[in-house]
Amino acid sequence: MSIKIAIMSMKGGQGKTALSVNLTDRVSKANRNVLLIDSDMQANVSTIFQRDHVCNLANLILGEMKEFEFLEINKRFSILPSGGKKMVEAARYIGNSRFRETVLKNLLEPLKHSIIIFDCAPSWNEVNENILMYVDYVIIPVVTDYLGYSGCDQVITYIEDLKKDARGLCRAEILGIAVTRFNNRTNISKTILQGLHTHWPDLVFKSLIEESVSIQEAPAYHNSIFGYKNGKTRGAQMYEKLCKEILMRIAKKWKAQTA
Numbered sequence: 001m002s003i004k005i006a007i008m009s010m011k012g013g014q015g016k017t018a019l020s021v022n023l024t025d026r027v028s029k030a031n032r033n034v035l036l037i038d039s040d041m042q043a044n045v046s047t048i049f050q051r052d053h054v055c056n057l058a059n060l061i062l063g064e065m066k067e068f069e070f071l072e073i074n075k076r077f078s079i080l081p082s083g084g085k086k087m088v089e090a091a092r093y094i095g096n097s098r099f100r101e102t103v104l105k106n107l108l109e110p111l112k113h114s115i116i117i118f119d120c121a122p123s124w125n126e127v128n129e130n131i132l133m134y135v136d137y138v139i140i141p142v143v144t145d146y147l148g149y150s151g152c153d154q155v156i157t158y159i160e161d162l163k164k165d166a167r168g169l170c171r172a173e174i175l176g177i178a179v180t181r182f183n184n185r186t187n188i189s190k191t192i193l194q195g196l197h198t199h200w201p202d203l204v205f206k207s208l209i210e211e212s213v214s215i216q217e218a219p220a221y222h223n224s225i226f227g228y229k230n231g232k233t234r235g236a237q238m239y240e241k242l243c244k245e246i247l248m249r250i251a252k253k254w255k256a257q258t259a
């Protein structure tokens with residue numbers, strides 16, 4: 001059985017793509033088969049790895065591709081590109097479908113990867129709703145500024161409302177809030193961090209990702225933070241801690257669920 005995780009926030013620039021790519025690579029290094037699905041029309045995963053393919057999420061949703069074909073970044077790390085602006089058409093297609101809530105769930109049923117991670121678009125549309133019907137967990141990345149904080153509040157409310165309205169179809173649980181860009185030199189960053197802890201004490205991951213040049217540079221070198229400079233950067237150290245904490249939290253929940 002696959003463990004499915006959405007990296008989601010409706011606000012742009014919160015570190016969704018950075019966290020998705022780095023978490024996927026970290027899981028692959030733990031010898032697990034992991035699939036990263038890009039569901040954002042910005043197609044940043046394709047931009048980072050400079051790989052694209054006609055077998056992409058949009059074409060699969062639209063029925064223009066019938067078989068799954070993934071791009072291999074390494075033996076255990078595969079990607080399914082989004083299809084760029086064709087995702088707009090795909091969202092419309094989902095919206096017009098008879099069983100619109102479960103289009104993606106039915107489509108992705110055959111996947112067998114140990115872990116499937118979604119790099120979501122910064123929006124609230126049919127695609128993100130469908131992803132929430134399919135995944136087990138959601139991780140919300142947040143930049144510690146005022147709008148980041150308010151975006152975090154918004155996405156949590158949206159998910160809770162969707163779960164209430166979805167007649168039991170949505171089982172997605174918020175696994176945690178990941179601080180992806182903390183600046184310990186500013187008071188606003190510290191105040192927002194405090195606010196996150198006060199408001200969602202059980203959700204915020206303790207491992208912080210601070211502002212770091214290496215995290216900004218890695219995509220320009222077409223790599224995750226673990227591949228960039230052989231993983232010998234402060235960014236890699238911080239992401240290593242965060243990914244471990246995420247994986248431990250998943251393991252704990254998975255154990256409790258299957259006990």
Ligand SMILES: Nc1ncnc2c1ncn2[C@@H]1O[C@H](COP(=O)(O)OP(=O)(O)OP(=O)(O)O)[C@@H](O)[C@H]1O
Nearest residue numbers: 012013014015016017018122180210211212215216
């Ligand atoms: N800790 C960090 N330090 C410095 N730069 C960072 C850090 N985390 C992310 N960035 C940079 O911030 C920008 C936004 O990050 P990213 O693309 O991951 O966000 P996103 O939430 O996926 O954005 P979008 O909503 O547009 O998809 C990128 O240029 C990324 O390299």
Ligand SMILES: [Mg+2]
Nearest residue numbers: 016017040044
């Ligand atoms: Mg992104």
